[in-house]
Each structure stands twice: as structure tokens, then as C-alpha cells.
Amino acid sequence: MxxxxxxxxxxxxxxxxxxxxxxxxxxxxxxxxxxxxxxxxxxxxxxxxxxxxxxxxxxxKHGxxxxxxxxxxxxxxxxxxxxxxxxxxxxxxxxxxxxxxxxxxxxxxxxxxxxxxxxxxxxxxxxEGVGFVNITSESAASRSSVVHQFSGNWKTQSYLNVKNPIRPFGVNGHVFFVKHDTVNPVWIKYKAGGLKHMSKLNSPTLFYGQSGNEEASVAVINGKDTIVKKLNPTKRLNTLLLSSGDLKTLKADFIKADSIPFYGVNFDNxxxxxxxxxxxxxxxxxxxxxxxxxxxxxxxxxxxxxxxxxxxxxxxxxxxxxxxxxxxxxxxxxxxxxxxxxxxxxxxxxxxxxxxxxxxxxxxxxxxxxxxxxxxxxxxxxxxxxxxxxxxxxxxxxxxxxxxxxxxxxxxxxxxxxxxxxxxxxxxxxxxxxxxxxxxxxxxxxxSKPVEINDPEEPETENDSVILYKDSLHD
Structure with missing residues (x-):
């Protein structure tokens, strides 16, 4: 066909x-x-x-x-x-x-x-931070702003070649699923690049979608420390803070995470x-x-x-x-x-x-x-x-x-x-x-000569002033 x-x-x-x-x-x-x-x-x-x-x-617009x-x-x-x-x-x-x-x-x-x-x-x-990074990427090997690695047992759907994805595409045009694998772990790994303002993995946050899976978790590995965090895929879009601090490297293993749509990890301060x-x-x-x-x-x-x-x-x-x-x-x-x-x-x-x-x-x-x-x-x-x-x-x-x-x-x-x-x-x-x-x-x-106008219905405080422009008071 x-x-x-x-x-x-x-x-x-x-x-x-x-x-x-x-x-x-x-x-x-x-x-x-x-x-x-x-x-x-x-x-x-x-x-x-x-x-x-x-x-x-x-x-x-706005004066x-x-x-x-x-x-x-x-x-x-x-x-x-x-x-x-x-x-x-x-x-x-x-x-x-x-x-x-x-x-x-x-x-x-x-x-x-x-x-x-x-x-x-x-x-x-x-x-500070490199921003949103995919779960997997075809260009990971050529990227210097962040070192990005991942296991081979991920299923990827892209809006370039799939019209009806299993779950909606993320803001990156992709949706990722773990492949059921009872032997090999499913993982992602990031390491901060050496570029200015991108030298740390700032507040890494996982973005994932909705599923009925109630058993899934993520093992966050930082050096010798491993912390297991439960996934709660109840909303259309969910987030999980993988670390409250800034890291140099981060690895995450996905445990019993079948059927959950994953989108990527965000890094910013x-x-x-x-x-x-x-x-x-x-x-x-x-x-x-x-x-x-x-x-x-x-x-x-x-x-x-x-x-x-x-x-x-x-x-x-x-x-x-x-x-x-x-x-x-x-x-x-x-x-x-x-x-x-x-x-x-x-x-x-x-x-x-x-x-x-x-x-x-x-x-x-x-x-x-x-x-x-x-x-x-x-x-x-x-x-x-x-x-x-x-x-x-x-x-x-x-x-x-x-x-x-x-x-x-x-x-x-x-x-x-x-x-x-x-x-x-x-x-x-x-x-x-x-x-x-x-x-x-x-x-x-x-x-446009901005002027301060206070809301007459609210008591005046030093934070209650509203900036408007003389040219646009009719707005």
C-alpha cells in the first residue's frame, strides 16, 4: 500500500x-x-x-x-x-x-x-538554563548546550509522520512512551553543557500526560544518591520536580511507567x-x-x-x-x-x-x-x-x-x-x-508619557498603582 x-x-x-x-x-x-x-x-x-x-x-497597543x-x-x-x-x-x-x-x-x-x-x-x-528538552532526540549527539542520552526502549511519535497519535503531541511536537521491557531499564540522562548561562541543570522538571497507571514511579539518580518519586498522571498535563536544586548531571529510570505519555524535561531558574x-x-x-x-x-x-x-x-x-x-x-x-x-x-x-x-x-x-x-x-x-x-x-x-x-x-x-x-x-x-x-x-x-492612576474602589497602597498611558486612556 x-x-x-x-x-x-x-x-x-x-x-x-x-x-x-x-x-x-x-x-x-x-x-x-x-x-x-x-x-x-x-x-x-x-x-x-x-x-x-x-x-x-x-x-x-498599550500606549x-x-x-x-x-x-x-x-x-x-x-x-x-x-x-x-x-x-x-x-x-x-x-x-x-x-x-x-x-x-x-x-x-x-x-x-x-x-x-x-x-x-x-x-x-x-x-x-539561566537550557529550557525544555525532549525525552529523546535525533540530534542529541550534535547538541553542545546539554549532553543528552537515553535508552533505546522508548517509543516516539512525531507530528511529522503521525496524524493520530496515541496521546496528543506535546509542545515539542512529540509524545514518548516507554516500551514494555522486563529486563532492560528505561532511562534518560542529562548533563549540563559548558556554555554560559547553561552550565547547570536548573530545577529539572518532568512533563507528562494523563493515564490510568497508578503504579508508575521515577528513580532520580544524582551521583550515589537515588530518590524514587511517584508519578501521578491524573491531569491532562502533569509535572514532577526531579530535584529542587541545580545539578550538573541527572539520570532518571522509569519504573512500571507503561501507557503514560511523556513529553520532556524543563531546565530553568x-x-x-x-x-x-x-x-x-x-x-x-x-x-x-x-x-x-x-x-x-x-x-x-x-x-x-x-x-x-x-x-x-x-x-x-x-x-x-x-x-x-x-x-x-x-x-x-x-x-x-x-x-x-x-x-x-x-x-x-x-x-x-x-x-x-x-x-x-x-x-x-x-x-x-x-x-x-x-x-x-x-x-x-x-x-x-x-x-x-x-x-x-x-x-x-x-x-x-x-x-x-x-x-x-x-x-x-x-x-x-x-x-x-x-x-x-x-x-x-x-x-x-x-x-x-x-x-x-x-x-x-x-x-507616551505614562501617568499613575489609582483604583478608586480599593484602598491606596504603594503597590496598588496602575500604569496607564495618556494616549490610551480610552482602552
Whole structure:
């Protein structure tokens, strides 16, 4: 049946999807929703594009209104105002916390880009810890921000290749189950990496789902000490603090834990900025539409996200057409669904990077890069999301060739992926654009002349003042 389905798909899909090579990369998975979207491309009517011709005027939010932008200028800082408010609180009072979910594909595999983006934010605003880490990971061996090991008797379901999981996918797009094994223990092990702000396993907390299993427990092993903790899988989402302190290493054995859905372990110190890396090789971003709303809201209650980053494009390029209307529509649905799952969250879309393809024996920017980046900008505007044009930040046309061939090289010979030096450069570029928006926010905030208004129905105390803005008292 699988072979028949493959042959059937091949008849209708663009020829460019199938490589001339007979070599198959077992690590790359093209998500099924992307294939379905491409198949439906021919049914999408061509529409008149007016969004590129109109000025984007922003509505004031919390007393701040960013200037009007053109399509070419668009960054959408206005849609990051809630995030900027939280960062301002951190910077000025040292109180509060900010959490970011960074979704990506192979570009962020092994915590590349994200680890440096995280480090930059934690250096400026505080925060310790690597964030949320999966139970198992295909990129564990290449990750330096945390050393991650696990036994082979875990069953994994991913939203890239399973539409109807046994239990809903977690915020990382996965759900994990122990395989029944009466001989070999089922375990996970983490060791803190040596990177700044990620040198400890801060308050390790296990996240797991609902089950009727009343016998399960976890043996937490720290050096020579072992503490057995009972699992209580009664709610849609449950947490278990594995250690009240910060550790260097942690091992957990899972005992009689059959049927319980596990999601991952979170490491953070509870203040400052924390960034979770949810990367999946081969992901287009479309599978996020399968998130279970109720479970995501439960995750949000526990973690409290202020920003979701969507960094995709690598797996969307080169499908035989430069009309990415199908992707615009699909990702618009994704963003709307994320806003339903995480009410009040800000969204930041990062475009495809430059990619080079051989034309007449010369490596040049692939002709699909600019159309895809434009499509990503359009659905960002339509969805009220901020936007980073990574293609232009890299240098625009021909930039990937330079990143590969200049010394020292910042990208690999596939003319698609960055090496560690290039990944740090990309993280710095993204961070700089976000901080530029934040600095503009502070200037606009200062101009709005905040005033203090006390609640007339409550007795006044030094903590009862409410900050409003003269420009927005009508709100």
C-alpha cells in the first residue's frame, strides 16, 4: 500500500521534488501536510496581490504605536509590544520572566542558532538554563548546550509522520512512551553543557500526560544518591520536580511507567529569559496546525510563553513552482491556531535563508528563495506577526556562496546549512533586529508619557498603582 501511494503521489507532484540521485537521506522527513498542500496547489485560484502595494498602518497597543511601514520595509515591531513590555520590566526592575518557543527545522538542529540567540538574551536580561528538552532526540549527539542520552526502549511519535497519535503531541511536537521491557531499564540522562548561562541543570522538571497507571514511579539518580518519586498522571498535563536544586548531571529510570505519555524535561531558574528549541528535521511548519488546543493551553499555564518564533523555509523551497500561495494559506492557519493555543502570545516569523543552486555550472541564489521569502512576509502581515528577512540580513543575492567560500567559512558545502560559526552569526543578526525593535519601543514608550492612576474602589497602597498611558486612556 505504501509503494502504491508513493507511485500515485509521484504522478502528481512536481518533478523537482525527486532528486536525480538514488541516495536516500534517512534523516530527512518531508511532513505529510506539506505533500498534501502541494498536491492541492492546482486548485488554488490566482488572486490579485494588493498587500505589496498598501502601507501597513499599525493600531496603538498599550500606549505605543510604531510608524507606518511599506511592504518592503516590513518588520512588524508593533506586534511584539507585549514581549517588549515584559523585557522592559526585566531590564528596569530585575523582576518577571520571559519565555520563548523557537520552532524550526534542520537549521536549528542540535540547538544551532537557538543556543546563541538564547545566550544573547540571557546575557542582557538574565536567566539561566537550557529550557525544555525532549525525552529523546535525533540530534542529541550534535547538541553542545546539554549532553543528552537515553535508552533505546522508548517509543516516539512525531507530528511529522503521525496524524493520530496515541496521546496528543506535546509542545515539542512529540509524545514518548516507554516500551514494555522486563529486563532492560528505561532511562534518560542529562548533563549540563559548558556554555554560559547553561552550565547547570536548573530545577529539572518532568512533563507528562494523563493515564490510568497508578503504579508508575521515577528513580532520580544524582551521583550515589537515588530518590524514587511517584508519578501521578491524573491531569491532562502533569509535572514532577526531579530535584529542587541545580545539578550538573541527572539520570532518571522509569519504573512500571507503561501507557503514560511523556513529553520532556524543563531546565530553568524561574527568572529572566528562557528559550525552548523545538526543532524537527524536514519540518515545513504546517504540522503545528495539529496541536491539541487544550493541551497547549495546559503547557502555557505551566510555562507561560510570550513569544513564538517560526523559523522555516528549507524544506519548502524547490517544489516546481514559485507560487507559494498554498504555503501562505497553510501558515496563516498555523499562526491563527497558535494564537488560539497560546492566547496573547506574540509571533515572529523568520524567513528562509539564502540557498545556492548550480545554474550553468555556477552556484547562484536559488530562484525560489525570493518568492518564498516574499510569501513568508505576506502571511506575517496578514497574521499580524513580526518578520525577519534572513535572506536580506545575510546579504541578499549570492550571499550563501560567500558564506560557504569565504575564509573562514560560515556555511557548509551543501550551500544550505550553516556551520557553528555561521549559526552564531545568524543568531546575532536575529537578536540585533529584535533588540533594535525593543530600543524603538522604549523611545516610543517614553514619548507616551505614562501617568499613575489609582483604583478608586480599593484602598491606596504603594503597590496598588496602575500604569496607564495618556494616549490610551480610552482602552
Amino acid at each position: 505504501s509503494i502504491a501511494a508513493f507511485i500515485g503521489f509521484k504522478q502528481v507532484l512536481p518533478k523537482k521534488i525527486f532528486t536525480e540521485s538514488t541516495t536516500v537521506n534517512k534523516n530527512v522527513v518531508v511532513d505529510s501536510l506539506l505533500l498534501e498542500a502541494i498536491e492541492a496547489t492546482d486548485t488554488i485560484a490566482v488572486e490579485t496581490d494588493t498587500i505589496t502595494e498598501e502601507d501597513i498602518v499599525f493600531e496603538e 505605543v504605536q510604531f510608524p507606518t511601514e511599506t511592504f518592503e520595509q516590513y518588520k512588524g515591531y508593533q506586534h511584539l509590544v507585549p514581549l517588549f513590555q515584559k523585557l522592559f520590566e526585566l531590564e528596569t526592575t530585575g523582576e518577571g520572566k520571559v519565555r520563548i518557543a523557537y520552532f524550526g527545522d534542520s537549521m536549528t538542529d542540535g540547538d544551532m542558532i537557538v543556543q546563541d540567540f538564547r545566550s544573547n538574551l540571557q546575557e542582557k536580561f538574565g536567566g 524561574g527568572r529572566g529569559v528562557h528559550v525552548d528549541n523545538f526543532s524537527n528535521r524536514g519540518n515545513s511548519g504546517l504540522p503545528i496546525s495539529m496541536f491539541n488546543t487544550n493541551l497547549m493551553r495546559a503547557f502555557n499555564d505551566k510555562l507561560g510563553y510570550d513569544l513564538i518564533v517560526l523559523h522555516y523555509g528549507t524544506n519548502v523551497l524547490n517544489y516546481g513552482s514559485y507560487n507559494y500561495k498554498w504555503y501562505e494559506r497553510g501558515m496563516t492557519r498555523v499562526i491563527n491556531h497558535l494564537k488560539e493555543c497560546f492566547p496573547g502570545v506574540a509571533i515572529l516569523v523568520i524567513s528562509t535563508a539564502d540557498k545556492s543552486t548550480k545554474y550553468d555550472l555556477e552556484m547562484k541564489t536559488d530562484s525560489a528563495v525570493v518568492p518564498l521569502a516574499q510569501a513568508q512576509k505576506r502571511f506575517s502581515i496578514q497574521s499580524e506577526a513580526a518578520y525577519v528577512n534572513l535572506y536580506t540580513l545575510m546579504g541578499g543575492d549570492g550571499s550563501m556562496v560567500k558564506w560557504v567560500e569565504e575564509v573562514p567559512a560560515m556555511a557548509n558545502k551543501d550551500y544550505t546549512h550553516f556551520n557553528y560559526k555561521g549559526a552564531k552569526k545568524v543568531a546575532d543578526l536575529i537578536y540585533t533586529q529584535v533588540i533594535n525593535g525593543y530600543e524603538q519601543y522604549k523611545k516610543l514608550r517614553a514619548k
